[in-house]
Amino acid sequence: MQKIKEHNIILKNESDKIVIRSIKNTDLIFYKNWFRDGHILKDAVEKVSEEEINKWISNDTKRQYIFIIEFNEKPYGEIVLWNDNTLIISGERYKKPFYNIMIKFYEKINDSDINYILDFFIKSIKQTKIKINSLYTLIDEKEEINYVENYLKNGFKNIEKELYKTKSEKYFKKNNIENQYEILTMLIKDV
Numbered sequence: 001m002q003k004i005k006e007h008n009i010i011l012k013n014e015s016d017k018i019v020i021r022s023i024k025n026t027d028l029i030f031y032k033n034w035f036r037d038g039h040i041l042k043d044a045v046e047k048v049s050e051e052e053i054n055k056w057i058s059n060d061t062k063r064q065y066i067f068i069i070e071f072n073e074k075p076y077g078e079i080v081l082w083n084d085n086t087l088i089i090s091g092e093r094y095k096k097p098f099y100n101i102m103i104k105f106y107e108k109i110n111d112s113d114i115n116y117i118l119d120f121f122i123k124s125i126k127q128t129k130i131k132i133n134s135l136y137t138l139i140d141e142k143e144e145i146n147y148v149e150n151y152l153k154n155g156f157k158n159i160e161k162e163l164y165k166t167k168s169e170k171y172f173k174k175n176n177i178e179n180q181y182e183i184l185t186m187l188i189k190d191v
Helices: 025-038 050-063 111-125 148-153 169-174
Strands: 010-012 018-022 065-071 074-083 087-089 098-105 134-139 157-159 164-166 185-190
Touching: 010 111, 018 111, 025 050, 025 065, 025 074, 065 111, 098 111, 111 148, 134 148, 148 185, 164 169
Parallel strands: 098 134
Antiparallel strands: 010 018, 018 065, 065 074, 074 098, 087 164, 134 185, 157 185
């Protein structure tokens, strides 16, 4: 059986109706399907073997924090955080470390619950061992569901493309890879 890095972080609201917890080995049964269905590189992921998916998820859990969102004791979605040490933002408003946040739901959920979950997570994550000063997300406006309104309602602000770049730009150009920092819209928030 595949083993992943477990971070053992659990965030619960007062009623225990919402639990946001770091992924654990027993989640892999359903998480592999979520991974295939919801991955940003969906076309690439569809072509890889089960063994490659296992390696991919195992590597992801070493480099990022993957949280499972449980709503009424049922897994509904995920929140992924990763420390982006390649991001450079002009000015002094936003401070390192910068963490990229991605939220995605695989079950139907209403907008007010999404807003509550995102707000609860942002307020609660500050109480954990993860040191975060700024959260950002890259929005693909072509995606049918991109949660942009939820991020904006939770204090994220649009940042102009001229104000940020990545240290990986040369790598993207050299390997003919599309630079997501240039083509997607960034929303950012101080935490």
